[in-house]
Amino acid sequence: MPIHSKIEIIQGDITTIGVDAIVNAANASLLGGGGVDGAIHRAGGPEILEACRKIVARQGPCTTGEAVITTAGNLPAKFVIHTVGPIWQGGQNGEPELLANCYRNALQLAVENDCKSIAFPNISTGVYGYPKDQAAAVAVAAVQAFLKKSTALERVAFICFDAENFSLMQRILQSTN
Numbered sequence: 001m002p003i004h005s006k007i008e009i010i011q012g013d014i015t016t017i018g019v020d021a022i023v024n025a026a027n028a029s030l031l032g033g034g035g036v037d038g039a040i041h042r043a044g045g046p047e048i049l050e051a052c053r054k055i056v057a058r059q060g061p062c063t064t065g066e067a068v069i070t071t072a073g074n075l076p077a078k079f080v081i082h083t084v085g086p087i088w089q090g091g092q093n094g095e096p097e098l099l100a101n102c103y104r105n106a107l108q109l110a111v112e113n114d115c116k117s118i119a120f121p122n123i124s125t126g127v128y129g130y131p132k133d134q135a136a137a138v139a140v141a142a143v144q145a146f147l148k149k150s151t152a153l154e155r156v157a158f159i160c161f162d163a164e165n166f167s168l169m170q171r172i173l174q175s176t177n
């Protein structure tokens with residue numbers, strides 16, 4: 001299956017998406033927060049936070065660009081993959097590479113857990129202030145590069161909560177096909 005047919009852009013709420021794994025834009029503490037992090041914990045229930053606490057107790061905070069996997073609790077997905085995006089500091093502090101690592105590590109974890117489908121929010125483009133157009137380009141490039149080298153995933157969905165990210169992602173995806 002050609003990689004572009006595996007990638008889709010959807011405008012909506014990631015907590016409603018029925019894929020094997022949804023990705024959370026978390027912070028290092030993994031203890032929840034606002035934005036998509038808050039939405040996932042609210043909709044998924046306390047099981048997710050409990051699993052996050054166990055991970056932090058075992059291996060410490062989740063560093064930027066890294067990803068961990070937990071139960072999805074009451075969500076339609078099987079797993080939540082929590083990753084910590086870079087806070088935008090102007091672009092000269094390794095932000096693009098760190099953001100790409102979020103996508104790469106989340107995809108790798110999904111494959112290691114036999115997932116066939118995964119959904120991403122627009123990591124770092126909210127509270128963390130990453131410019132949406134630059135983040136969208138990094139996200140699409142990282143996903144396409146991963147799908148070129150690994151055929152395990154059948155579906156990668158970008159779930160855009162806001163219209164701006166939705167049109168940006170569509171434009172970038174169309175320009176790379």
Ligand code: APR
Pocket residue numbers: 012013014015025026027032033034035036037038039085121122123124125126127128129159160161162165
């Ligand atoms: N479904 C999909 N996307 C969502 C949802 C949702 N229910 N809610 C928010 N978003 C979108 C935002 O519109 C934004 O485009 O997720 C994207 C990421 O924004 P944030 O959630 O603010 O995440 P981020 O910018 O990575 O900042 C992470 O925010 O919530 C805290 O604990 C989190 O400290 C961490 C920081």
